Amino acid sequence: MDDNTIGWLVMAGSALFMVAIFGGMGLWILKGTPTKPEHYWWLSTSFTTGYSTPWSLKNDDTFDFANKYAGRLMVRVCVACLVVTAITMPFLLGRSENVMAFGGLALIFGVTAALLIIPLVATERALRRTFTADGYRRDRPRPRK
Numbered sequence: 001m002d003d004n005t006i007g008w009l010v011m012a013g014s015a016l017f018m019v020a021i022f023g024g025m026g027l028w029i030l031k032g033t034p035t036k037p038e039h040y041w042w043l044s045t046s047f048t049t050g051y052s053t054p055w056s057l058k059n060d061d062t063f064d065f066a067n068k069y070a071g072r073l074m075v076r077v078c079v080a081c082l083v084v085t086a087i088t089m090p091f092l093l094g095r096s097e098n099v100m101a102f103g104g105l106a107l108i109f110g111v112t113a114a115l116l117i118i119p120l121v122a123t124e125r126a127l128r129r130t131f132t133a134d135g136y137r138r139d140r141p142r143p144r145k
Contacts, residue, residue: 003097004094004095004097004100005093007097007100007101007104008089008092008093008100008104011089011092011100011101011103011104011105011107011108012085012089012104014104014108015081015085015089015104015107015108015111016082016085018081018108018111018112018115019078019081019082019085019111019115022074022077022078022081022115023074023075023078023079023082025074026070026071026072026073026074026075026077026078026119027071027075028071029050029051029067029068029070029071029074030068030071030072030075050063050067051063051066051067051070051071051123053066053120053123053124055124055127055128055131056123056127058131058134058135059135061131061135061137062127062131062135065126065127065130065131066123066126066127069122069123069126069127070119070120070123073118073119073122073123074115074119077114077115077118077119078115080114081111081114081115084107084110084111085107085111088103088107089104089107091103092104
């Protein structure tokens with residue numbers, strides 16, 4: 001095996017490793033909602049796990065919704081990234097070292113960016129469409145105080 005093939009294997013392995021990590025996280029979130037947020041979660045020694053943003057931590061309902069939505073979306077994005085990686089990487093095999101390095105790094109950064117940004121933005125938009133700023137569902141009447 002020449003150095004070019006080894007470099008290609010490292011690039012392909014790195015891209016697939018990123019997809020596997022995020023896909024595993026998505027499946028873990030889908031398997032069951034992670035630890036519920038507590039009222040004073042920032043004082044807790046065991047921080048909330050799963051999808052945790054200010055909107056998702058408003059109450060248990062927003063937390064459950066965000067984790068299920070983000071988990072499903074993470075798995076879908078991982079499948080898409082896996083397909084893109086499987087289609088793109090064979091075109092880089094046998095190319096010059098510079099082309100392979102640039103193409104492989106662009107693929108890895110693109111896959112990582114997609115895995116991080118798409119679920120985050122889409123889940124936050126879904127939270128804002130489904131819940132009010134106070135954490136109440138838009139399709140249900142607000143409880144009286």
